[in-house]
Structures are given as structure tokens and as C-alpha cells.
Amino acid sequence: MEPRTLVFFLREFFFPGGCGLCGTALLGPGEAWQGLCEPCRESLEAAGGTETPGRERCGRCGRPLISEQDRCLPCRERDDWNCESIRALYPYTGKYRKLLAAYKFEKNLGLGNFLARRLAGCCREFPDFTLVPVPPRPGKIRKAGWDQVEYLARRLKDEGLPVRRCLRRLSSQTQKKLDRRNRLKNLEGRFVLTGTAPRRALLIDDVMTTGATLEACAAALKKGGAEQVCGACLFYD
Numbered sequence: 001m002e003p004r005t006l007v008f009f010l011r012e013f014f015f016p017g018g019c020g021l022c023g024t025a026l027l028g029p030g031e032a033w034q035g036l037c038e039p040c041r042e043s044l045e046a047a048g049g050t051e052t053p054g055r056e057r058c059g060r061c062g063r064p065l066i067s068e069q070d071r072c073l074p075c076r077e078r079d080d081w082n083c084e085s086i087r088a089l090y091p092y093t094g095k096y097r098k099l100l101a102a103y104k105f106e107k108n109l110g111l112g113n114f115l116a117r118r119l120a121g122c123c124r125e126f127p128d129f130t131l132v133p134v135p136p137r138p139g140k141i142r143k144a145g146w147d148q149v150e151y152l153a154r155r156l157k158d159e160g161l162p163v164r165r166c167l168r169r170l171s172s173q174t175q176k177k178l179d180r181r182n183r184l185k186n187l188e189g190r191f192v193l194t195g196t197a198p199r200r201a202l203l204i205d206d207v208m209t210t211g212a213t214l215e216a217c218a219a220a221l222k223k224g225g226a227e228q229v230c231g232a233c234l235f236y237d
Ligand SMILES: [Zn+2]
Pocket: 019, 020, 021, 022, 023, 024, 036, 037, 038, 039, 040, 041
């Protein structure tokens, strides 16, 4: 057991936190480890798709389809996407938003354990792929204190999945204020390879907004020799 995991267990044993969604005290050791009471955990396990996208989900980005078939409108804009297929678990709305906030900002590692386990289900749909975590913005770690995607990557590795940290993000102006097209433009060349790109890479990220980050990472990996790049995210916006 990693020292970090041991610390987690000890802290939860002596100072048990509440459920990350409803706040109920977590009494069972399994509950504390996943940061959720049993009813909340069950409801989250029932929701969220890890299944291969069919008619209900876009075959590329994994978002639910409304009236379209096979692919959503933005994904039809081109057919040469570098990141060719994406799975995303939950919509970034309502209680799911709360879930990410508790994980990200309150550093609820129990929720991180739960989310990583759910994400592992997505990852297993891509056998022979090596997981590549999307690197954080420079300076972000200093500000937020930690890298929540890296935590997921560590847990996924614990689940027996291969992980390679071979990307670095160069500093860029903040993405939030830009529209979709400018985001794509702004992100081009913002990611560089720091190691060998796996032949088949599965990018790991927390939230997919426009998908521009995944696309830019995929472009860098392809430039470095990756043949196929896909992605797995916790939330889609
Ligand atoms: Zn609960």
C-alpha cells in the first residue's frame, strides 16, 4: 500500500467525512473509501454510460444525441479528428457538478477513488491502449494545491491499467474566455511530448468542455508517432 493510501485510511478512520453528495455521515469503511453513502453510490453507479456509444450517444465525443444519428453536429464538422473516440461518464450538471466540486476543491479523495473506479470501466473498453493523463496548466498546481487528474491516473494504475505521463502543457492565456474555434486555435502547439508516445493512447481528463484540449493533446501524440488516440473523461459539458 502506498504511504498516501495509508494516510487516507487513517484519516478517514479517525476523522470520517460525510457523503460527498448528500452529507450523511459515512460509517462503513467501504463508504469512506469511496466518499459516498450507499444510496448515493448506487445512484451514481446506475447513471453514467461506460457502454459503447450506440444510437443514443455520439460515436465520436460520447455526448448524448438529441435528434441526430451517429454523430452530434460539432463532431460532423470534420472527419479527421485526432482524438477519434471519447467516452464521458456524467453530464456536468446538477449533482454531478457538485460531485466534481467536492472532489476538486474540497479534495475529497474518497470521491476520487470512486470516480477513478468508474473511469476504469471506460478505459477497459480500450484494450491495448496506454493511458495518458492530460497535464495541468503551468501554475495551476501551485494555485489549486494539487492535480486531480494525476490522482485519477494513479488510481487507474492501481486498477492495473498502464499509464504513461508523456505530455507537458506550455503556458497559454486562459481558455475560458475564448469561443470554440479560438480555443482550438489557442491550444494548437500548447502540448509537447516529453517521452515516447504510445502507439495507442487513451487520454484521461476530468471535464470535456469543447473537446479542444483532448484534440490538442491527441495532435501532439500523433505528431510523436501515436497511431490511434481516444479519450476518457469523467464529465462532459
Ligand atoms: Zn449520500
